[in-house]
Structures are given as structure tokens and as C-alpha cells.
Amino acid sequence: MKVLKFGGTSVGSAERIKNVANIVTSKGKNIVVLSAMAGTTNTLVEIADYLYKKNADGAKETINLLEKKYFQTIDELYSKESSKEEATREIKACFNYIRSFTKDIFTLFEEKEILAQGEIMSTIMMNLYLNEQGINSVLIPALEYMKTDKNGEPETQFIKQRLINLLDKHPEADIYITQGYICRNAYGEIDNLQRGGSDYSASLVGAAIGAEEIEIWTDIDGMHNNDPRFVEGTKPVEKLNFEEAAELAYFGAKILHPTCIQPAKLNNIPVRLLSTLEPTAKGTLIGNESVNYAIKAIAAKDNITSIKIKSGRMLLAYGFLRKVFEIFESHKTPIDMVVTSEVGVSVTIDSEKNLDNILDDLRKFGTVTVDRDMVIICVVGNLEWQNCGYEAMAMEALKNIPVRMISYGGSNYNISFLIRKEDKVKALNQLSQVLFK
Ligand code: ADP
Ligand code: ASP
Ligand code: MG
Secondary structure, three states: OOEEEEOOHHHOOHHHHHHHHHHHHOOOOOEEEEOOOOOHHHHHHHHHHHHHOOOHHHHHHHHHHHHHHHHHHHHHHOOOHHHHHHHHHHHHHHHHHHHHOOOOOOOHHHHHHHHHHHHHHHHHHHHHHHHHOOOOEEEEOHHHOOEEOOOOOEOHHHHHHHHHHHHHOOOOOOEEEEEOOEEEOOOOOEEEOOOOOHHHHHHHHHHHHOOOOEEEEEOOOOOEOOOOOOOOOOOEOOEEEHHHHHHHHHOOOOOOOHHHHHHHHHOOOOEEEEEOOOOOOOOEEEEOOOOOOOEEEEEEEEEEEEEEEEOOOOOOOOOHHHHHHHHHHHOOOOOOOEEEOOOEEEEEEOOOOOHHHHHHHHOOOOEEEEEEEEEEEEEEEOOOOOOOOHHHHHHHHOOOOOEEEEEEOOOOOEEEEEEEHHHHHHHHHHHHHHHOO
């Protein structure tokens, strides 16, 4: 069995839902993981925001507008009156549930229950549509098997046992449908795997059933060699290994959520990125195999803060770096890039949540400077140090752009540059021109 995951745009309208139904029915008995319809999760976040601000009218108005969109989709999607009625009844129940939160106190728990409705609704709609087409699709509720522990990590054994149990109850099914993104936490409360987390769901489901392949279907034909939102003429990369894909996803290639790689890699399950707009396109295959051409793709990660700690007296004393890293650890803030010199060390972080406390602690060890609004540009490929010239080419491409940090050699797969936000688009374009000419 395979896992087929479809993102928000792929199920974003009646027409797109029909298109996905065509794809999944042509592929046999698989597990289909769905995101919420495009824009829904953002709107649910907006509704929650109104409720946090005790603006029940704002919330109600937004709920009504979203509900109207769903009713319109139902009208366009189903041909039988009985399916329209059933879909309307079930979707209305979801909206009434969301409405019920406009009367009471509102906390993070209620927000998560609201956010879960997006994936619950898209799977209801798809399941009913497939049933209307005479396909015996069966809905497998993610809230009955997808679970995280006290650290927010997936409970892989629990997921596996529960999921297999649920699937075994429906041997007659033609297709299984389940929700991405949503789960229960260690306390049994409704929770989620973070924004964009449906890719992670797909990978966890794939690992749980030992899937033959995990297919991530989206609105573009694979991982492109640069960010298509900022660079024209980008091309899909045919093959990536798990490490390269992980670097690209982590450093900003939005097509894939970075958490998706690990479960697939650990269980050696290939991940294929495919386009619902061009279902016959080859896409990108991610696996264990290394492909021997050098630079494969470029990505950019925004909202980076760099911190430099200068301390002539202490840097080379052993234990200094440990002390610096411990400060970040004690404030639960991961570090992305690190560069060191004789007199200082610079690191980058992607969250300023604990920055003030971190800076207070770092100042005990040296002079600290901070640069905000920076971007990490990550050049990914088979960059073993013996392959000469690639780092020089990347630096040549950026010769007219101020570079704050460079990191190379941490893995065989990336060179990272830290630059200013305003130089990002220029840097991405110049790198494409030099590296993929
Ligand atoms: P989904 O809703 O299906 O999960 P996403 O919006 O999360 O889809 O991801 C697909 C989008 O990722 C594409 O439309 C594209 O704009 C963006 N993207 C960013 N970098 C890349 C890249 N290197 N290759 C392909 N797509 C990318
Ligand atoms: N619907 C969720 C989001 O928009 C999860 C996902 O699409 O992956 O973040
Ligand atoms: Mg996505």
C-alpha cells in the first residue's frame, strides 16, 4: 500500500476535489491523507484570534463566510441530492461546533479543536464524493490513532497498532481516507502537528504501515532547483537523497515540511513529490540513493537572527563553546548556523521568543551583537569536500552581496550563507544564473 497526501490547493475547490478523486481511484487501494481546503486553516486561525480578543461578532461573521464557501463547494461537487443533503448536514454540524466556541471562555485547547475542523471537513467531503462515485472509501479518523507524547513527539508504536487495527476493521475498503495535521496529545486532547504538518502525518502513516511509497501531491511538479516564488524558470529536481531533501525543507523549500523526512528515512520509504495539476509529470523522488551530480537546489529561510559573542579572553579556552550552547539549550532555542574564529563565535536562531533572556546570559561571557531580519540561503547537493570548485562558484554568484556568515563542511550536502533580507531575491536569482546555467 502507498500513502497519498494531498495539500490544501489540491482539495481547494469542487473541481480540484474531483481531480484528486480521479487520481486516487486510478491508483488502487491506498491510504489518502488530506489537508484542509486551501485557506481554511488560515481562516480558522483568524476565527480563533477573534475569540481570543472576545470579539464574538467578528468570529461569527468569519464563520458564516467560510460556511457559505463550503455550501457552495457542496453544491458544485455532488450530483445526487442525497449526497448534497448528507454533506450539508455533516458540514453544518462542524460549523455549529465551531460556533459553540463563541459563547464560552477561549483558550489554546479550544483553538486546537477549531483548527482540527478544516481537515475533518475536507475528508468528509472527499469520502462522500468517492462514495457517490460508487467507490467504497472508508474514513479513518486521525484522532483515533495519531498521537503525540509529552514532548510533542509522535508515539510511533501506538500509532502503528491503532492504525493497523482500524484498517483491519475494513478489509472491504477500496480506499482509506484520513486527516493530515491533526492528532491527540499525551493528555488525550485534540492537538496538531504544527502548520504544514500534513506532510508529517503522511510520513508517520507511511512508517506505521510500512508503505511502499509516500506520495506528496501538491500544486507543483516536484522540488524545484530554486524557490519558484522568487526565481523564474526553475526546474524540478529528479532525485534527491533524504539528507538533501531534509536540508532543503528545513532551509525553506516550502513544498515539503521538514519533519516529513525522518520517519520516511528511518523506515527507508521513498517519498515522491507530485503535482495534481500535472499528474503525469515525473516529479521528484527522494530516497537513500545518492545521485552524483553536484548542486541540486537552492532554498532560503527567512526571519533569522544572528548573534555574535566576542571574547578574546575566553574563546579558545576549552568549555567556552559548551557554555555558549548551554545558554541556548536552557532557553529551548535551537541554533541553525555556527561559525567560529579566534576571538568570537556567531550563531543564528529562527525564533526571537527567548532572545532577551539569551542575550542577558550571553553578556556574562563576552560582548554580544545582534543582527535581525537576516536570511539563510542554502545551496544543497552532493558537496563532498573533495569535489572542488562548487563553493567558489556559489561565492562568485554572491560577490556583490554582503555576506554576514558562511557555513560549509558541516555535512556533505550544504553551503549556507547568511545575508540581509533585502538581498534575498537577488541572491537566489544570481545563484541560479551561476549554478544552473
Ligand atoms: P500544499 O498545500 O500542497 O502542502 P505548499 O504550499 O505547502 O503545498 O507547498 C507547495 C508550494 O511550495 C509551491 O506552490 C511553491 O510555491 C512552494 N515552493 C517553495 N520552494 C519550492 C521548491 N524548491 N520547489 C517547489 N516548490 C516550492
Ligand atoms: N491545514 C494545515 C495548514 O494549513 C496543515 C497542512 O496543510 O499541512 O497548516
Ligand atoms: Mg505544505
